[in-house]
Amino acid sequence: SAVISQKPSRDICQRGTSLTIQCQVDSQVTMMFWYRQQPGQSLTLIATANQGSEATYESGFVIDKFPISRPNLTFSTLTVSNMSPEDSSIYLCSVEDSTRSYEQYFGPGTRLTVT
């Protein structure tokens, strides 16, 4: 399975600022995903990022708030813009292995606290 790293692992940010989260995969993948996990909750998909095309956002998430880059097949970034305390969550990236019944493998997550 793919090995995924995320930076930073955690951060404490002030409201109104922005944070960019990096996701690096050890192999080339087509599909990358960004999820949000609010405290004590399940995972909710923010957007799907394919290399070479614009990210596709889920209902309730917009590009101005969560801009995503996907410059190549092993890397993606998610920016959380103009943060508020409601953005305090764990943000996880994942990749899909289409050769193994579309299993998704997750990075270790970034724990964001907004004060």
Added chain:
Amino acid sequence: AQTVTQSQPEMSVQEAETVTLSCTYDTSESDYYLFWYKQPPSRQMILVIRQEAYKQQNATENRFSVNFQKAAKSFSLKISDSQLGDAAMYFCAYRSALQGFGNEKLTFGTGTRLTIIP
């Protein structure tokens, strides 16, 4: 839209015993994939087991097995010989077999917190 329901917010089991976690889902599709993920306190999401809907045989991975009832839209996880390291949140997830138009996403249940009693 598909939905996934986990009706047991918390479960506990004695070490070395067997426990079953429940999951039901709702879909109009005939072909799809189901997964169980484990999230320990370290928050790393770990894939435990997967089931292809077109397969009648239940998936097994060492101490983990599933009971897949397609007609009932049920997908339970059985953990045998429970160990302290099994303590975690367990999430059931659904993925359509279709490609494109957002079908690649995983839809997660709300999770079951499993406690192992020594």
